[in-house]
Every structure is written in C-alpha cells, then in structure tokens.
Amino acid sequence: MNSIQTFFKNKKEAEETDIPPELQAIADADEDKKIASWVKDKYEKCKSDTTGIRNQWYINLAFYKGDQYVQLIRGQLINTPEIPNRVRLKINRIRPAMRTQVARMTSQKPSATVIPSSSEDEDVLAAEAGEAVWEHLSDSEEYQKHLINACWWASNTGVGYIKQEWDKSYEDEDANDGKGAKGKIKYSSPTPFHIHVPNLLERDIEDQPFVIHAFTLTLEEAKNQFGDKLKEDHKPTVVGTNEIMETRYLNLKGSDSNAQPDSCLVMECWIKPGASSLFPKGGLVIVIDDCVVYKDLNGIPYKHRQYPFSKIDDVLSGGYYSTSVIEDLIPLQREFNRNRSQSVEVRNILAKPGFFVQEGAVDLSKWKSTAGQLIPVKPGFQNPVPITFNQLPQSHNQDLDNIKMDMEDISGQHQVSKGSAPSGVTAGTAISFLQEQDQSFMAPTYTSIELATQKTARQSLVLAVQYWDEPRLVKATGIDQIISARFLSRSDIKNGTDIRMEAGSSLPVSKAARNAFFMDLINRGIIPGDKGLELLNLPNMRSYYAIIKVDENQATRENIRLRQTDPAEITAAREDAENKKMEYLASMGYVDEEGQPDETTARQDPVIAQLFDQLDKAMLPVNDWDNHEIHIYIHQRFMKSQAFENMDPAVQDEFIRHVEDHKAMQQSQQLTQLMMGGTTGGMPEDMGEMGGQPQIEGGNQFSGVEGTTQDATQGQPVDTPVG
Numbered sequence: 037m038n039s040i041q042t043f044f045k046n047k048k049e050a051e052e053t054d055i056p057p058e059l060q061a062i063a064d065a066d067e068d069k070k071i072a073s074w075v076k077d078k079y080e081k082c083k084s085d086t087t088g089i090r091n092q093w094y095i096n097l098a099f100y101k102g103d104q105y106v107q108l109i110r111g112q113l114i115n116t117p118e119i120p121n122r123v124r125l126k127i128n129r130i131r132p133a134m135r136t137q138v139a140r141m142t143s144q145k146p147s148a149t150v151i152p153s154s155s156e157d158e159d160v161l162a163a164e165a166g167e168a169v170w171e172h173l174s175d176s177e178e179y180q181k182h183l184i185n186a187c188w189w190a191s192n193t194g195v196g197y198i199k200q201e202w203d204k205s206y207e208d209e210d211a212n213d214g215k216g217a218k219g220k221i222k223y224s225s226p227t228p229f230h231i232h233v234p235n236l237l238e239r240d241i242e243d244q245p246f247v248i249h250a251f252t253l254t255l256e257e258a259k260n261q262f263g264d265k266l267k268e269d270h271k272p273t274v275v276g277t278n279e280i281m282e283t284r285y286l287n288l289k290g291s292d293s294n295a296q297p298d299s300c301l302v303m304e305c306w307i308k309p310g311a312s313s314l315f316p317k318g319g320l321v322i323v324i325d326d327c328v329v330y331k332d333l334n335g336i337p338y339k340h341r342q343y344p345f346s347k348i349d350d351v352l353s354g355g356y357y358s359t360s361v362i363e364d365l366i367p368l369q370r371e372f373n374r375n376r377s378q379s380v381e382v383r384n385i386l387a388k389p390g391f392f393v394q395e396g397a398v399d400l401s402k403w404k405s406t407a408g409q410l411i412p413v414k415p416g417f418q419n420p421v422p423i424t425f426n427q428l429p430q431s432h433n434q435d436l437d438n439i440k441m442d443m444e445d446i447s448g449q450h451q452v453s454k455g456s457a458p459s460g461v462t463a464g465t466a467i468s469f470l471q472e473q474d475q476s477f478m479a480p481t482y483t484s485i486e487l488a489t490q491k492t493a494r495q496s497l498v499l500a501v502q503y504w505d506e507p508r509l510v511k512a513t514g515i516d517q518i519i520s521a522r523f524l525s526r527s528d529i530k531n532g533t534d535i536r537m538e539a540g541s542s543l544p545v546s547k548a549a550r551n552a553f554f555m556d557l558i559n560r561g562i563i564p565g566d567k568g569l570e571l572l573n574l575p576n577m578r579s580y581y582a583i584i585k586v587d588e589n590q591a592t593r594e595n596i597r598l599r600q601t602d603p604a605e606i607t608a609a610r611e612d613a614e615n616k617k618m619e620y621l622a623s624m625g626y627v628d629e630e631g632q633p634d635e636t637t638a639r640q641d642p643v644i645a646q647l648f649d650q651l652d653k654a655m656l657p658v659n660d661w662d663n664h665e666i667h668i669y670i671h672q673r674f675m676k677s678q679a680f681e682n683m684d685p686a687v688q689d690e691f692i693r694h695v696e697d698h699k700a701m702q703q704s705q706q707l708t709q710l711m712m713g714g715t716t717g718g719m720p721e722d723m724g725e726m727g728g729q730p731q732i733e734g735g736n737q738f739s740g741v742e743g744t745t746q747d748a749t750q751g752q753p754v755d756t757p758v759g
C-alpha cells in the first residue's frame with residue numbers, strides 16, 4: 037500500500053476514490069523510487085554473484101583471440117611479463133576448435149512443423165499459415181545470423197541467448213496492402229554479460245523469478261527514446277566500455293579506471309509473479325540509472341507470458357551457467373605452447389651454440405657471431421671450444437602428439453570431423469560411424485539449439501497473433517519449392533502457434549555422404565535420374581533446373597492461379613454457362629415432355645455436344661503447347677494434398693475440370709498423331725460432321741475472367757518457382 041492509500045481505510049476504497057492528480061503524482065514518484073531501488077539492487081547482486089564466472093569468460097575469450105600468456109590476479113586479467121632471451125611461442129589451437137564447433141552447431145537449420153490444434157479445416161489452414169509466417173520471419177529478420185552469434189558465445193562462454201521482441205517503432209510499408217502498419221517482430225543476440233538471473237542453481241531460464249537485460253545507451257540515445265521520462269539535467273553515470281563488459285580484459289590494454297562517465301545504464305527487468313511484493317502479478321520495468329522510464333505491473337506484456345529470451349547451453353554444469361570446452365583446453369594449450377617454445381629454443385641454441393673462451397684469448401668486442409666470421413686468437417691461447425648440448429629426448433615429440441590427441445578427445449573433433457580419415461580406415465561405413473561418434477558428443481548442445489529455436493518460433497507466432505492487426509505480407513517457400521506471397525493477419529494464425537522442431541534436425545550432415553547416398557539410390561533405380569540430380573542440390577545448376585523443369589514450373593503456376601481464384605467468381609461463371617445452355621436449348625426446341633430443357637437429347641448432335649463441351653471447360657484454358665502428361669501429374673499430385681481437401685468445393689471442381697481438359701486435349705493430340713501416321717480403320721464416321729462450331733451470342737462465358745492465359749499475369753503477383 038503506497039502513501040496515498042494510507043488516507044483511506046483499505047486499498048479497494050483507494051482504488052474507487054478519485055485521487056487528486058497532485059497526490060497521485062506523489063504516490064507514483066514514491067512507488068517509482070522503490071521500484072528503481074529494487075531493480076538496481078538486484079542488478080548489483082546478480083553481477084556480484086557471477087564475478088568468478090565472468091572472469092572465466094574473460095580468460096576463455098583471451099585464449100580464443102590468442103592472448104595465451106595471461107593470468108587472473110586480484111580480479112585483473114594481465115599479460116605475464118616476458119623473460120629476456122626466452123622464446124614465448126603461441127600456436128593457437130583453440131580458435132580453430134571453436135570455429136569448427138560453431139560451424140557444426142549452425143550448419144543445419146532446425147526443421148519446423150506447426151501442429152494444428154484440431155482436425156478442423158480452419159485449424160489445419162492456420163497451421164499451414166503459421167509455418168509460412170515462421171519461415172518468413174526467420175528469413176526477413178535474419179534469424180540464422182543471430183543464431184550463429186548466440187552459438188559463438190555459447191562455444192566460448194557456455195551460454196548464448198536469442199531475444200525476440202515487438203519493435204513498435206518500425207514502419208512496415210508493405211503491410212495492409214501497401215497502406216503500411218506499425219511494428220515488427222525483432223530478433224537480437226545479447227551477450228551473456230548482458231543477461232542477469234538470481235538463481236544460479238536453476239538451469240531453466242523460465243524458472244527464474246526475474247531476468248535483467250542490462251545495457252548502456254549514450255545520453256543522446258536515452259533522451260531520444262525516453263526523453264519525456266528523464267530529467268533535463270540528467271547526466272551520464274557509467275563508462276560504456278566497462279560497465280557491462282570490461283573491454284580492457286578483451287583488448288588487454290591499459291586500464292580504463294580513469295575514464296569519465298559517458299553513458300546511461302539501462303536495466304530492463306522482466307518479472308514473474310511472486311518475485312517481489314512490489315510486483316504481485318509480475319511485469320516489465322525499465323530503469324535508466326535511478327529513473328523508472330517504463331513499467332507494466334500487470335504481468336509480462338506478451339501473451340505467451342514467458343521471458344523473451346531463448347537460452348543455448350554448451351557443456352552442462354548442473355547449474356544455470358553451462359561451461360565451455362575452452363576451460364578444459366586451456367591447460368593443454370599452455371603446455372603445448374611451452375613445449376613448442378622449448379623446441380624453438382633448442383633449435384636456436386644448436387644452430388648458434390655458445391663457446392668456451394680462455395680469458396684474454398680473443399677481443400670479445402669483435403665477436404659478432406655471424407656466418408663465416410674470422411676471429412683472431414692471440415698467440416699462446418687456446419681456440420674457443422663450442423658448448424655441446426644434448427638433443428631433446430624423443431619423448432618430447434611424443435608429448436606434443438599426446439597433447440594434440442587429448443585436445444581432440446576433449447573437443448570431440450577428431451580427424452574425421454576435419455575432413456580426413458584416420459590412418460588405415462578406408463571403408464565409408466566406418467568413416468560415417470566415426471563422424472556420428474563426434475556428432476553424438478555434442479547431442480545435448482544440438483538439443484539445446486532446437487529447443488531455443490522452438491521457443492523463439494512459438495513466441496514469434498504468439499507475437500504475430502497479438503500485434504498483427506493489419507494484414508502483413510508473408511513470403512515463404514511452399515510445396516514444390518514455389519515462393520508464394522500472401523497477406524496474413526492474426527486471425528489466419530491464431531490456432532496455429534504450436535510449432536515444434538524435428539528432433540535431430542540440427543545435426544550436421546556431410547554433403548559428400550548425402551550425395552553418395554543419392555547416387556546409390558539413382559544407380560539402383562530407386563529414384564529417377566532427373567529427380568536424383570535435383571536432390572543432389574549441386575551448385576551452379578539453377579539455370580539447368582529452370583530448363584528441365586519448365587513444364588513442371590508452368591503446371592505449378594497454374595495450381596497457384598487456381599488456388600487464388602475467388603469461389604464466388606467461379607460459381608457466378610458456372611451459373612452463367614448453365615443459363616446460356618438452357619437458353620440455347622429452349623431456342624432450339626430441345627425440351628422434354630414436361631417442357632424442361634433436354635440437354636441429353638441435344639448432345640446427340642455432335643455439333644451441339646462440342647459447343648456445350650466448350651461451355652463446360654475450366655476457367656484456366658489448356659494450351660496446345662502444354663506438356664499434358666506432366667501437367668496432369670503435377671495437378672493430380674496437388675489434388676492429393678491436404679491443402680486441396682481444405683479448399684472450397686467450387687475451386688476443387690475447377691481443378692477437376694482443368695485436369696479433364698488436359699486429358700481431352702492429350703487424347704485429341706494422340707489421335708491426330710495416329711491419323712497422320714496412317715490407320716487401318718479409316719476416319720471415324722462422325723469426324724466429317726464436326727465442321728464449323730456454332731457460337732452463342734456473348735462468346736465464351738469465361739472471357740475477361742482473371743486467371744485465363746491472356747490476363748493471368750495482370751492484376752495479381754505471379755509466383756516464381758525456385759529452380
């Protein structure tokens with residue numbers, strides 16, 4: 037209860053009473069002070085509790101970048117001084133190991149599938165739309181780039197993050213059919229130094245009572261974003277280069293202790309219910325230095341009610357912060373550098389050994405130790421004698437080999453992971469088995485990536501349902517690798533947010549092994565050669581695929597046009613065709629005993645039957661140059677899909693009519709070819725009667741209807757196949 041509520045008997049009375057604005061302002065200011073103090077205290081405590089962990093991160097990063105003669109002394113990471121005339125070699129084997137690990141973690145994009153909430157057609161369509169939205173967002177907002185960055189941090193520190201949030205300041209010019217709309221779903225990858233949690237024993241971030249995302253802004257940036265909340269005389273309070281992440285530890289330069297404050301500390305605190313009596317429902321609070329610039333005390337503002345952070349773990353530690361394999365490689369890296377330095381020192385000594393010289397035998401000022409130099413020796417003195425050294429023992433080289441093998445075992449990166457087979461191993465099955473062994477070494481990490489991507493995708497779809505008031509342009513690759521563009525809003529995906537990642541889909545796949553597998557299927561005749569060539573996904577083959585798939589692409593474009601046709605337009609066209617047929621039958625006297633038009637009797641006349649067949653044709657005409665066999669196959673393949681089953685019956689009927697038109701023209705062309713090649717049966721009797729075709733006034737009932745060959749590309753975007 038704040039200070040204003042003390043004037044009333046209880047909190048309910050305070051809420052139901054009109055409080056004067058002056059008193060309410062005082063109450064809000066008092067509450068803001070308590071909130072700012074609470075957030076600042078929690079931030080400082082979380083930062084203090086993880087001092088040892090963050091120091092280890094600095095050491096890991098230093099070894100990654102090649103600064104491998106460092107020591108942590110009294111909380112300071114410093115370069116140990118060099119010893120004169122001693123070799124201090126650095127052979128960085130940690131950086132390539134981490135590069136390989138990041139490549140393995142990000143080489144495969146996890147496969148996503150949206151599970152419909154029920155078997156109803158509406159929910160199935162919503163699931164299809166949800167998959168399209170996620171594909172569009174992951175491509176347009178460069179999710180893979182942020183995933184790579186998060187995996188890099190996870191490899192070096194043990195923990196990586198991806199943040200998904202709603203950016204209300206963005207202007208989406210393509211939304212709402214070109215009218216524009218505010219806001220977009222935005223991804224970022226904050227470093228582990230920016231994210232703070234209180235419970236270091238709880239591994240799951242969702243079980244933390246609160247999460248603080250801390251970062252710095254310049255005073256100009258802070259006033260630009262929260263100018264109405266900051267005082268005019270607000271001044272910077274922190275040094276931006278070392279408040280969140282102390283850059284001197286990375287660059288190993290002089291201390292920044294004398295730097296002047298140049299930034300403002302921003303603490304974005306996401307709170308679950310029960311974390312504090314100040315936030316009984318939880319919420320979101322943004323504090324800049326000691327000033328509350330935003331607060332929502334009614335729970336986390338997003339409908340998914342989760343923290344907008346997806347966490348990626350590397351080597352599990354039993355607590356919240358996982359560890360990095362670098363921690364285990366550092367002792368080996370130091371020993372490796374020491375052994376290599378010793379080898380160089382011994383080589384230098386053997387190449388230019390020292391000499392025992394009798395005192396007074398030579399003028400030492402003239403001794404330059406250059407090749408072929410003549411040194412005069414005074415008469416009566418002995419010549420200089422080279423100092424002999426023993427060679428390094430054979431065990432020295434063996435130690436280097438052992439260190440390399442130990443590093444391979446610890447990192448899980450053996451020869452097969454680097455593109456070479458072990459000595460004596462030639463069988464492809466054995467090599468694949470060894471590769472799988474190295475991949476299974478990181479199975480928990482791959483699972484963490486899939487779960488993080490799944491959480492990001494689910495929250496993205498929920499944000500779309502929450503904020504997409506106007507239709508947004510969504511571009512996604514659908515069936516048959518066709519890129520389709522359509523406008524979707526919250527209503528289209530409200531029941532399609534249960535997205536899941538296929539288990540194991542993020543595991544790296546060898547392209548050579550994959551291509552060998554498909555070549556084996558082709559050689560065995562299991563899959564056709566042209567399909568196998570497409571599955572090989574060879575580079576620089578796009579133009580060739582565009583040539584060999586021209587008929588398939590044309591048929592697929594027809595599928596899209598028919599799908600986009602308005603069912604009401606189809607129904608109106610069909611009714612118009614039936615009316616014209618009835619009028620023609622009545623005018624020609626084809627009626628039955630009850631006075632109703634008799635189409636069956638009229639069709640006995642081949643000319644009238646041909647005329648009516650023209651009226652019954654599909655809206656999308658069939659062309660003489662079409663490859664009817666491929667068109668029929670592509671159309672019927674789509675007609676077996678769930679998307680076709682969920683279509684309006686009028687559209688389904690148009691698909692059936694279009695396929696029948698292809699079959700009819702195919703039969704006609706085959707008959708023509710047969711006749712041109714000569715037949716024994718002669719010409720059919722009724723072929724001579726199929727002369728001129730009578731036309732009904734008004735022409736073809738489908739003239740001018742969108743989707744015909746003449747105007748199929750006008751007034752609507754044409755989807756382009758991906759070769």
